[in-house]
Amino acid sequence: MSVLVLDSVVRTHGAGEGKVNALQGISLSVAPGELVAVMGPSGSGKSTLLHLAGGLDQPTSGRVLVEGTDLGGLSGKELARVRRRSVGYVFQDFNLVPALTAAENVSLPLELDGTSARKARKQALESLADVGIPELADRFPDDMSGGPQQRVAIARALVGERRLVLADEPTGALDSTTGEAVMALLRARCDAGAAGVLVTHDARHAAWADRVVFLRDGLVTDESVYRAPEEALRT
Amino acid sequence: MSVRHGLLALLAEQPRYGYELRGEFEARTGSPLNVGQVYTTLSRLERDGCVTASGASETGQRYYQITAVGRAEVTQWFTTPVRREDRPRDELAIKLALAVGSEDVDMRAIIQAQRTDSLRALQDYTRLKVRAGAQGTDDLTWLLVLDAMVFQTEAEVRWLDHCETRLVQARRPAPLHQPAGEGAEVTR
Numbered sequence A: 001m002s003v004l005v006l007d008s009v010v011r012t013h014g015a016g017e018g019k020v021n022a023l024q025g026i027s028l029s030v031a032p033g034e035l036v037a038v039m040g041p042s043g044s045g046k047s048t049l050l051h052l053a054g055g056l057d058q059p060t061s062g063r064v065l066v067e068g069t070d071l072g073g074l075s076g077k078e079l080a081r082v083r084r085r086s087v088g089y090v091f092q093d094f095n096l097v098p099a100l101t102a103a104e105n106v107s108l109p110l111e112l113d114g115t116s117a118r119k120a121r122k123q124a125l126e127s128l129a130d131v132g133i134p135e136l137a138d139r140f141p142d143d144m145s146g147g148p149q150q151r152v153a154i155a156r157a158l159v160g161e162r163r164l165v166l167a168d169e170p171t172g173a174l175d176s177t178t179g180e181a182v183m184a185l186l187r188a189r190c191d192a193g194a195a196g197v198l199v200t201h202d203a204r205h206a207a208w209a210d211r212v213v214f215l216r217d218g219l220v221t222d223e224s225v226y227r228a229p230e231e232a233l234r235t
Numbered sequence B: 001m002s003v004r005h006g007l008l009a010l011l012a013e014q015p016r017y018g019y020e021l022r023g024e025f026e027a028r029t030g031s032p033l034n035v036g037q038v039y040t041t042l043s044r045l046e047r048d049g050c051v052t053a054s055g056a057s058e059t060g061q062r063y064y065q066i067t068a069v070g071r072a073e074v075t076q077w078f079t080t081p082v083r084r085e086d087r088p089r090d091e092l093a094i095k096l097a098l099a100v101g102s103e104d105v106d107m108r109a110i111i112q113a114q115r116t117d118s119l120r121a122l123q124d125y126t127r128l129k130v131r132a133g134a135q136g137t138d139d140l141t142w143l144l145v146l147d148a149m150v151f152q153t154e155a156e157v158r159w160l161d162h163c164e165t166r167l168v169q170a171r172r173p174a175p176l177h178q179p180a181g182e183g184a185e186v187t188r
Ligand SMILES: Nc1ncnc2c1ncn2[C@@H]1O[C@H](COP(=O)(O)OP(=O)(O)O)[C@@H](O)[C@H]1O
Pocket: A013, A014, A020, A021, A022, A040, A041, A042, A043, A044, A045, A046, A047, A048, A049
């Protein structure tokens, strides 16, 4: 079953003269283990797509399903729970809480969801180890450089059972080798069974995806699907 | 002149048969060569005094050895930066330049088709890199060749984004697709 399904999704902002068609009918499914990159000019609807997928915004028409659940049919409370349990969101500017340590940042969504402090910390430490920075658990974000901060943000996005990771320009603030390391991490998490959607303007990073979807004016204009590597050099 | 210098560089390492040169060149650079190219290049190198051919195997294969002249040429090649204008003409740049002047050609569709194709190539190179890394391959030559292809392809995609931005700014109507939104610009 697809972890994420967008079914004929339309998102219109405003009305009348000032009406903006941010998305004009997008259908997209992301399976477990699959990483999809979304590229397109600024204003083409990439962030809108990600917000809808993460339940941070609602479509004007069409449906968004996360792990089979239609987000449109949920109450505010239920939606918040899906967001905490199923969806991990990675922001360009990391969005960590400065007053909390790395481990506390990662365990916060679990505790908000009722997990005991001890269990939440244990899962947070596991998640930090998964992203390669177990030794930074008790450090504060301000004491880390951009690469480790983004790793903490990814650990937070993937802690617990969450199967869908949404990342909006997660490498934007990083230098090229650190950006590459973050991509390797996202790739590894998807290879381990998560479904990922990555918004990026960097072709080198989009290339880590199984599929690259090109948006323009709220529509998918084209799609590049990965072929077997053996064919790569025969062209 | 990359085939000429590529073959010379291989001969600078050790003498080789012609067919060996072809296999080695392809294996190390990922870039295919046809037999004809190899032998015409070798005969030119022989004429120019860069290599000598000795003996012949039972199957009639000749064995090539580099000369001092050849060594000097390969050293010169390695130490001289590659100038852009020495590379083959870029067919894509020519195609787009001509498309600008052709009213019934959809530039944005051409750009997008090229971008998709370049991305697909990038996806392939990236997987090959990941695979080389996962196997602990310390084949530095192979990784450098892959990196070169990755960065060249990325540069091409950036250039295509740039072309599209220019196109949108110029507000040239696209005959087959709907026009772009006001003030749309490529992220970058
Ligand atoms: N809250 C909003 N109100 C009005 N228009 C919006 C709002 N959010 C986004 N838009 C418009 O929707 C379009 C798509 O925006 P966005 O999804 O942010 O694009 P991208 O992330 O590709 O740059 C743009 O034209 C943008 O101005």
